[in-house]
Amino acid sequence: VETILSQRERSKQLAALQRYLRDNRISSALGFQVKRQILERLQQRRRLTTHDLPCLALLSTALHNKLHVEMCSHLVIPHPLFRILSFQDHRGFAQACLSCMRFLYPRSGDDVFSSGTPAIGAYVLVRGGLSYAPEPYVAGASTSPSDVPIGTWVCAGALWCHWMHVGTAKAGQDSQILEIDGELLSKELVARHKGVGDFVASYGKVFHSRLLSATAGATKRPDDLHVPFTDFGDVVREMPPSVRVWVASVSLHMLRGESAAAWSVRTTFFGNIEAQLIEEVRNAKSVIAINEAGDVERVVAVAVLELQDDYGRTLVQLGKLSPNGAAEPDCALPGMKMDGHSTFEETLAKLLSTRLGTPPEHVDLLHSVEEVTHKRSDNFGVSTKYLRRIGRAKLRANLSLETRGTLGTMTCSESLETFGARVSECFRGREVFCACERLYAWLDAKEFDRLRGSAGAGQLKAWVSAMHMQTPAA
Numbered sequence: 331v332e333t334i335l336s337q338r339e340r341s342k343q344l345a346a347l348q349r350y351l352r353d354n355r356i357s358s359a360l361g362f363q364v365k366r367q368i369l370e371r372l373q374q375r376r377r378l379t380t381h382d383l384p385c386l387a388l389l390s391t392a393l394h395n396k397l398h399v400e401m402c403s404h405l406v407i408p409h410p411l412f413r414i415l416s417f418q419d420h421r422g423f424a425q426a427c428l429s430c431m432r433f434l435y436p437r438s439g440d441d442v443f444s445s446g447t448p449a450i451g452a453y454v455l456v457r458g459g460l461s462y463a464p465e466p467y468v469a470g471a472s473t474s475p476s477d478v479p480i481g482t483w484v485c486a487g488a489l490w491c492h493w494m495h496v497g498t499a500k501a502g503q504d505s506q507i508l509e510i511d512g513e514l515l516s517k518e519l520v521a522r523h524k525g526v527g528d529f530v531a532s533y534g535k536v537f538h539s540r541l542l543s544a545t546a547g548a549t550k551r552p553d554d555l556h557v558p559f560t561d562f563g564d565v566v567r568e569m570p571p572s573v574r575v576w577v578a579s580v581s582l583h584m585l586r587g588e589s590a591a592a593w594s595v596r597t598t599f600f601g602n603i604e605a606q607l608i609e610e611v612r613n614a615k616s617v618i619a620i621n622e623a624g625d626v627e628r629v630v631a632v633a634v635l636e637l638q639d640d641y642g643r644t645l646v647q648l649g650k651l652s653p654n655g656a657a658e659p660d661c662a663l664p665g666m667k668m669d670g671h672s673t674f675e676e677t678l679a680k681l682l683s684t685r686l687g688t689p690p691e692h693v694d695l696l697h698s699v700e701e702v703t704h705k706r707s708d709n710f711g712v713s714t715k716y717l718r719r720i721g722r723a724k725l726r727a728n729l730s731l732e733t734r735g736t737l738g739t740m741t742c743s744e745s746l747e748t749f750g751a752r753v754s755e756c757f758r759g760r761e762v763f764c765a766c767e768r769l770y771a772w773l774d775a776k777e778f779d780r781l782r783g784s785a786g787a788g789q790l791k792a793w794v795s796a797m798h799m800q801t802p803a804a
Contacts, residue, residue, distance in 0.1 A: 340372050371437055380433070395428055402427040405454050405508050409483065410562040410620040411533060414577070415519065415526065417584050422522045430514040436501040443554075445498045449488035451512040455480055458505025464497035464553045477502070478555070485554045487541055488512045490534040497554050525576055532569040540565065543674070559674075559700060563629035563715060567617045568673065578611040578618035585626045603710055614669035621715075628707060628714040631668040633677035636722045637693060643772040645686075648781075649794040651767040657794040661782040663720070664770070674698065678721050685766045695723045769794060 347368060351361040380386055386394065406412040406427075416423040433456070436442055443449065445465050461475040462484070478484065478499070487493050489512040519530040537560055544558040545551060552558065566577050582604055607628070610616050617629040637645040649659045666681040668674065679690035698721045707714040763770045773781070780786040 343372070344369070367439075395424075398431075399424045399427045401433070402431045402508060405456060405481075406431075406510070408481070408622055408624075410622060411530075413620055413624060414529070414580055414584075418580055419522055419526045422519065422526060426515055426518045429518055430511045432509050432511075434507045434509050436505050436507065438501055438503045440501045442499040442501060442507065443485070443495050445495050447495050449485045449493040449495055449512070449554075450509065451515070452486050452489050452510045453484040453499075454508040454510070455482055455484065456506040456508055458507075459502035460484075460499055460505060460507070461502050462497055462499045462555055467496075475500070482555070486560075487537070487552065487557050489515055490537045491541065495554055496552075499554065528570075528573055529576060532573045533565055536565045536568045539568070539673075559719070562621065563617050563619045563627060564631070564717060566619045567629060567631055567668070571612065571614065571671075574611055574614075574617060575608065578608055581618050581620050581626050582607070584620065607710055607712075614671055615667070616714075618712075621713075626712055628710060628712050629717060630714060631717040631719065632665050633668050633674050633681065634663050634665040634718050634720040635678055635681055636663055636720050637725060638723070639725045639772060641772075643774050644778055645770055646773045646778050646781075648762060648769040648771055648790065650769070651764070657769060659787070659790045659794045661778075661786075661790050664768075665718070668719075674719050674721070678723075685768065686770070687765055692726050693723045694726060695721050697722055 344365070347365060351364065356364070386397075389397070403416065403423075407416055412423065415426070430451075434442070434453075436458075442453065442460065455478055457480065460478040462478055463475040484499065485493055485495070489510065493512075516530070516534060520527045522530075537557075540559045541552060541557050544560075566574060569577070607616075607618055611618055615630075617631075619627060619629065621627040635645070639645075645664065647660065647662050647664050649657045649661070652658055664681060664685065666677055666685070668677045672680065675695070678695065682688045682690045682693060698719055701718040701720065703716045703718075705714055705716065706712070760771060781790045
């Protein structure tokens with residue numbers, strides 16, 4: 331009986347459609363396309379939506395709201411910002427779900443958004459399929475469509491700024507998407523009590539700042555799927571000190587709120603260690619935050635300089651001078667730990683001026699890339715994320731570090747046999763510059779790769795140990 335009624339309803343709709351096309355003088359070619367797509371979609375079995383369930387209108391407002399909040403919660407809470415909001419101010423979080431979030435149900439072939447149009451907000455793919463194709467002018471991006479995984483945040487930047495789409499997203503099949511209105515969300519959350527309001531406002535400001543930085547200097551320009559350098563811990567690192575301490579305290583409090591079994595395992599962790607972590611955050615040495623897995627994570631950031639001269643050589647740190655004057659090998663690119671008071675660009679400028687004695691304006695920063703490693707801290711017993719942001723730069727033409735008189739110069743001694751290893755002929759007479767008790771030299775790519783590898787460890791130790799300070803001319 332239901333099948334017969336369904337067929338009758340379908341025939342009724344198609345007949346009404348035919349009259350609509352005729353009354354509006356639609357061409358036969360376009361009319362054929364319209365009828366074919368509608369017929370295909372009428373024959374498809376699609377997922378139920380709230381519009382298909384009139385009985386939901388029978389629910390009380392309170393129960394209907396709880397249903398909507400729970401549907402939204404498991405989709406947005408994986409984002410650390412919303413996880414903290416839900417934990418610290420659940421009433422405000424629930425209100426944000428009700429006033430700022432709604433579900434969309436695009437059919438197969440529908441455009442979710444198009445390039446060049448302003449974004450309403452962010453999206454989270456719940457089920458179905460979505461393909462995204464960026465515009466060709468997005469540097470480093472392939473213009474061929476890529477599939478968007480379930481649970482992916484799309485256009486997250488639209489929550490914190492006026493975002494213009496730089497690509498097109500199309501539903502590959504009938505889908506369900508959560509839409510989050512950025513303008514309403516900001517107004518709703520910033521108006522909450524001071525702790526949450528300051529946290530959300532700071533997050534938005536830093537995200538926008540990093541968006542501008544990525545647009546200017548990243549190897550891959552931001553698109554609707556990804557904005558470089560905006561992982562949660564990276565954004566928290568540039569928040570005001572008071573907000574960073576607030577985030578760390580809430581994150582550790584969330585960890586204490588785990589199940590009894592988990593708490594018993596971590597009993598030895600809390601105490602002095604927790605106080606030390608908070609103190610480290612207060613001194614801007616690290617950040618403590620929740621990651622996307624819901625775990626507490628310590629974030630340590632380092633700015634690294636990959637500086638090249640006119641010959642394509644890279645400035646490399648060969649070692650450090652110990653208090654007794656002995657040279658200890660340590661082959662790496664020059665770097666400096668980033669504190670919470672300075673941006674990446676400011677940290678590089680400080681590295682150049684204080685450690686290399688080089689005015690920052692003599693160096694052109696071309697772009698930057700990011701490398702991330704994870705390791706459990708032996709001192710604190712928590713997972714630590716080591717973030718290395720590498721600035722690739724070039725020394726301006728006709729300038730050299732050694733001509734400024736700011737670096738001491740060292741040369742290799744004539745006794746080339748040291749610690750059982752022989753210094754390579756290619757390093758004989760090579761100038762090594764000493765600044766802030768660190769040794770630097772210009773190396774080509776092959777030399778750098780050899781010396782920082784295990785095979786070149788002996789060569790590096792022999793070379794560094796054979797250094798002696800060159801006496802300046804009177």
